[in-house]
Amino acid sequence: MKTAGGSDAAKRRAGERAADEVADGAVVGLGTGSTTAHAIRALGRAVDDGLTIRGVPTSFQSRQLALEVGIPLTTLDAVETVDIAIDGADQVADDPESAGHGALIKGGGAAHTREKVVDAAADRFVVVADPSKLAATLERAVPIEVIPDAHTVVADRVRDLGGEPTLREAGAKDGPVVTDNGNLVLDCEFGAIDDPGDLATRLSRLPGVLEHGLFVDLADVTYVGTESGVETREY
Missing domain, CATH: 3.30.70.260 (ACT domain)
Known part of the structure; x- marks a missing residue:
């Protein structure tokens, strides 16, 4: 199955890899977009299996999906910290020699303001993407x-x-x-x-x-789902 901007299987691998990082008791920032949706669904399955977490949604879309899969929700002003935020990107700067390495362009879903607030508040910000989102230099609008x-x-x-x-x-x-x-x-x-x-x-x-929608010096890691696995970019 193919979806716009990359295969659904690659997006699922990236999202599920990020969900694996979430520890019991964590407060989790829930980003927006098709790749992050796979992480939210994986977290919902983990909650069904006994994982205890609270989610902070970044958009109406992520809130509705989290409720659908049974993730308890909270708000930024009701927690002391966000332990981890999981979010996608429209484009990721992927040249290690560039000063902008790891910078992102976000906002294709018009949720970038809330996404940035939650992502910046998190102790760890995990980006999920497929290879179509990688570029040596950011060039999207x-x-x-x-x-x-x-x-x-x-x-x-x-x-x-x-x-x-x-x-x-x-x-x-x-x-x-x-x-x-x-x-x-x-x-x-x-x-x-x-x-x-x-x-x-x-x-x-x-x-x-x-x-x-420029996210600079915020991401800690990007998980890139491929047709055969997941690649890791640490910053």
């Missing part, structure tokens, strides 16, 4: 969540930084995508991003930006 009244101003500032912003349109209704936080998303093309850290800093400084 960077999603930026913006306050609705500021989207045109932010778009102008993005152009000043050399980017080309596009307001993300909804597929099943007229008008733009609205995030779980009630904001809009600009997908910003910058071409090859040689210095993700510098661009991340510049985007964070723009008034009206709630959060962007």
